[in-house]
Amino acid sequence: xxxxxxxxxxxxxxxxxxxxxxxxxxxxxxxxxxxxxxxxxxxxxxxxxxxxxxxxxxxxxxxxxxxxxxxxxxxxxxxxxxxxxxxxxxxxxxxxxxxxxxxxxxxxxxxxxxxxxxxxxxxxxxxxxxxxxxxxxxxxxxxxxxxxxxxxxxxxxxxxxxxxxxxxxxxxxxxxxxxxxxxxxxxxxxxxxxxxxxxxxxxxxxxxxxxxxxxxxxxxxxxxxxxxxxxxxxxxxxxxxxxxxxxxxxxxxxxxxxxxxxxxxxxxxxxxxxxxxxxxxxxxxxxxxxxx
Amino acid sequence: xxxxxxxxxxxxxxxxxxxxxxxxxxxxxxxxxxxxxxxxxxxxxxxxxxxxxxxxxxxxxxxxxxxxxxxxxxxxxxxxxxxxxxxxxxxxxxxxxxxxxxxxxxxxxxxxxxxxxxxxxxxxxxxxxxxxxxxxxxxxxxxxxxxxxxxxxxxxxxxxxxxxxxxxxxxxxxxxxxxxxxxxxxxxxxxxxxxxxxxxxxxxxxxxxxxxxxxxxxxxxxxxxxxxxxxxxxxxxxxxxxxxxxxxxxxxxxxxxxxxxxxxxxxxxxxxxxxxxxxxxxxxxxxxxxxxxxxxxxxxxxxxxxxxxxxxxxxxxxxxxxxxxxxxxxxxxxxxxxxxxxxxxxxxxxxxxxxxxxxxxxxxxxxxxxxxxxxxxxxxxxxxxxxxxxxxxxxxxxxxxxx
Numbered sequence: 001x002x003x004x005x006x007x008x009x010x011x012x013x014x015x016x017x018x019x020x021x022x023x024x025x026x027x028x029x030x031x032x033x034x035x036x037x038x039x040x041x042x043x044x045x046x047x048x049x050x051x052x053x054x055x056x057x058x059x060x061x062x063x064x065x066x067x068x069x070x071x072x073x074x075x076x077x078x079x080x081x082x083x084x085x086x087x088x089x090x091x092x093x094x095x096x097x098x099x100x101x102x103x104x105x106x107x108x109x110x111x112x113x114x115x116x117x118x119x120x121x122x123x124x125x126x127x128x129x130x131x132x133x134x135x136x137x138x139x140x141x142x143x144x145x146x147x148x149x150x151x152x153x154x155x156x157x158x159x160x161x162x163x164x165x166x167x168x169x170x171x172x173x174x175x176x177x178x179x180x181x182x183x184x185x186x187x188x189x190x191x192x193x194x195x196x197x198x199x200x201x202x203x204x205x206x207x208x209x210x211x212x213x214x215x216x217x218x219x220x221x222x223x224x225x226x227x228x229x230x231x232x233x234x235x236x237x238x239x240x241x242x243x244x245x246x247x248x249x250x251x252x253x254x255x256x257x258x259x260x261x262x263x264x265x266x267x268x269x270x271x272x273x274x275x276x277x278x279x280x281x282x283x284x285x286x287x288x289x290x291x292x
Numbered sequence: 293x294x295x296x297x298x299x300x301x302x303x304x305x306x307x308x309x310x311x312x313x314x315x316x317x318x319x320x321x322x323x324x325x326x327x328x329x330x331x332x333x334x335x336x337x338x339x340x341x342x343x344x345x346x347x348x349x350x351x352x353x354x355x356x357x358x359x360x361x362x363x364x365x366x367x368x369x370x371x372x373x374x375x376x377x378x379x380x381x382x383x384x385x386x387x388x389x390x391x392x393x394x395x396x397x398x399x400x401x402x403x404x405x406x407x408x409x410x411x412x413x414x415x416x417x418x419x420x421x422x423x424x425x426x427x428x429x430x431x432x433x434x435x436x437x438x439x440x441x442x443x444x445x446x447x448x449x450x451x452x453x454x455x456x457x458x459x460x461x462x463x464x465x466x467x468x469x470x471x472x473x474x475x476x477x478x479x480x481x482x483x484x485x486x487x488x489x490x491x492x493x494x495x496x497x498x499x500x501x502x503x504x505x506x507x508x509x510x511x512x513x514x515x516x517x518x519x520x521x522x523x524x525x526x527x528x529x530x531x532x533x534x535x536x537x538x539x540x541x542x543x544x545x546x547x548x549x550x551x552x553x554x555x556x557x558x559x560x561x562x563x564x565x566x567x568x569x570x571x572x573x574x575x576x577x578x579x580x581x582x583x584x585x586x587x588x589x590x591x592x593x594x595x596x597x598x599x600x601x602x603x604x605x606x607x608x609x610x611x612x613x614x615x616x617x618x619x620x621x622x623x624x625x626x627x628x629x630x631x632x633x634x635x636x637x638x639x640x641x642x643x644x645x646x647x648x649x650x651x652x653x654x655x656x657x658x659x660x661x662x663x664x665x666x667x668x669x670x671x672x673x674x675x676x677x678x679x680x681x682x683x684x685x686x687x688x689x690x691x692x693x694x695x
Contacts, residue, residue: 141306146361146363147361151363152309152363153302153363153365155302155303156301156302156363159302159303159338160338163336164336165303165306165336166302166303167303167306167307168302168307168309168363169307170362199312201307201308201309201311201312202308204308205307
């Protein structure tokens with residue numbers, strides 16, 4: 001039994017995009033099927049429920065306007081990587097999602113972020129494939145997934161742009177196509193980890209990085225519980241497997257479940273619907289502007 | 293066998309990416325060499341590795357694709373840089389210094405094979421051909437390859453036919469069954485001849501001292517030797533043995549020193565000089581047997597390279613050593629097997645000029661000779677530590693039957 005969780009130093013302000021144009025219009029991951037229709041009203045209710053849950057946990061939510069024909073804009077985690085007042089927009093692998101890049105870049109530029117771009121030939125899908133873990137010594141490492149959506153080489157460029165160490169790990173299960181389906185930093189000692197998604201090298205990298213991981217079973221992993229949003233010591237997840245909930249509570253976290261079933265039809269969980277705006281990866285990063 | 297270079301950078305140590313890339317290379321049955329590695333000094337500094345990957349052509353392509361997935365990209369090959377030599381006999385600074393391995397040079401996007409691999413030379417490009425050229429042969433204006441861009445070297449392939457070759461893989465040792473080694477060398481000479489390759493024999497005077505000259509002469513007469521390289525000593529003692537029956541004054545038949553024998557070789561050299569050449573001495577009937585006689589009679593070309601301690605020397609000896617090496621080079625194209633018999637200086641000189649692909653057998657009673665040869669870059673040499681006279685006798689038995 002450890003003391004009360006300290007929670008994350010970031011994750012108090014999120015960018016979200018309401019699902020007014022959301023639907024499964026194409027299939028770019030194993031969860032998506034155009035034969036499964038999304039109930040738009042239900043999706044909007046669930047999204048609003050998530051906003052309310054996050055706000056109740058003490059987070060601020062900034063909303064960006066959705067656009068027609070860009071259904072996955074709701075998954076703001078994939079907009080890019082935020083580092084204080086710096087924003088690196090994603091380069092999407094699938095042509096279906098590429099129209100999101102200029103929309104996201106423009107949104108951040110207009111609100112005072114410095115927008116830096118990755119080389120055009122390298123794919124990287126933003127915070128969906130890059131999550132920071134800050135250790136007790138204060139050092140932050142960005143854990144970046146590659147293979148299905150992002151290039152390993154992008155990690156190097158990202159590291160140069162952000163002035164932050166980036167460790168690329170290989171994702172090996174197509175159902176877990178982004179690193180945020182396999183990794184959820186909780187505080188300086190804890191993280192939810194899903195080895196199912198990684199190769200042997202990646203498992204070792206995470207093992208070396210996280211002092212006390214909560215290692216998910218395969219079934220727990222596929223419930224998307226690693227794709228959670230952490231607000232301080234509150235963890236918001238789509239489904240709470242009993243063992244996971246008990247362990248998190250034992251560590252002093254409060255676990256809140258939030259129904260987002262319509263978005264799971266597109267292969268997205270709670271984390272995918274949010275982009276933390278208060279992440280700071282390097283001490284030299286420019287200060288974050290106030291977007292509200 | 294193909295070679296490619298890839299480069300990977302970033303936090304490749306912490307992320308185990310480098311370990312994974314190297315493992316991936318090995319798992320594919322390929323080999324690697326990290327030719328450059330800059331390790332980031334702090335947690336934030338990226339590291340960078342340049343890795344040369346060697347493997348079979350059919351494996352390397354897919355391997356490069358999978359390495360690219362891990363962020364290791366093929367290093368773009370550029371054309372070789374050519375700089376004209378300013379002065380005769382002087383290479384431009386930074387010239388590419390050759391190995392004896394098969395080498396290719398990229399010119400106008402095309403990989404050209406170097407025609408005559410030889411170590412410690414420069415690469416000169418002329419009319420779409422690339423040749424190795426020793427420093428002293430470079431002429432002002434010759435286009436010389438500078439730097440290593442656009443140059444690729446093929447590692448020697450490991451023989452796959454282990455039945456035939458496995459004995460070649462081991463280190464030189466005196467602890468080997470000699471009869472087996474001799475029969476294998478005989479097999480290799482047969483293979484070389486069947487494939488139309490030339491056999492070069494390099495001889496030291498110990499061939500004569502140990503009584504091997506008549507056997508070697510039989511090999512020459514029977515067409516097993518295509519070119520012979522030696523020094524003044526070998527030729528002088530070979531002729532001395534024929535004319536006076538001694539080698540360095542010691543009776544070849546009885547093994548005992550003869551009265552005044554120490555001057556025998558110099559008297560014989562003097563007589564050959566009187567005839568003007570070894571061939572003339574043979575034609576005049578002064579020399580009636582031995583290896584040099586057999587060469588003259590069989591029309592086998594020989595190169596006698598001089599050295600500072602030569603007596604005489606014989607009129608055929610090329611006392612300008614640079615010219616002697618050039619004369620040797622004239623005969624190397626087409627050579628596929630070399631026998632180095634109890635020779636240190638001429639064996640190393642020959643090794644310096646031979647492409648790595650030439651099968652080389654170095655026979656000496658002294659293990660150090662073979663080691664020296666390998667230390668000077670002739671890694672292909674197989675050493676056989678034994679008495680050279682006995683070796684040649686057994687080789688003749690294998691190739692010609694007991695005489």
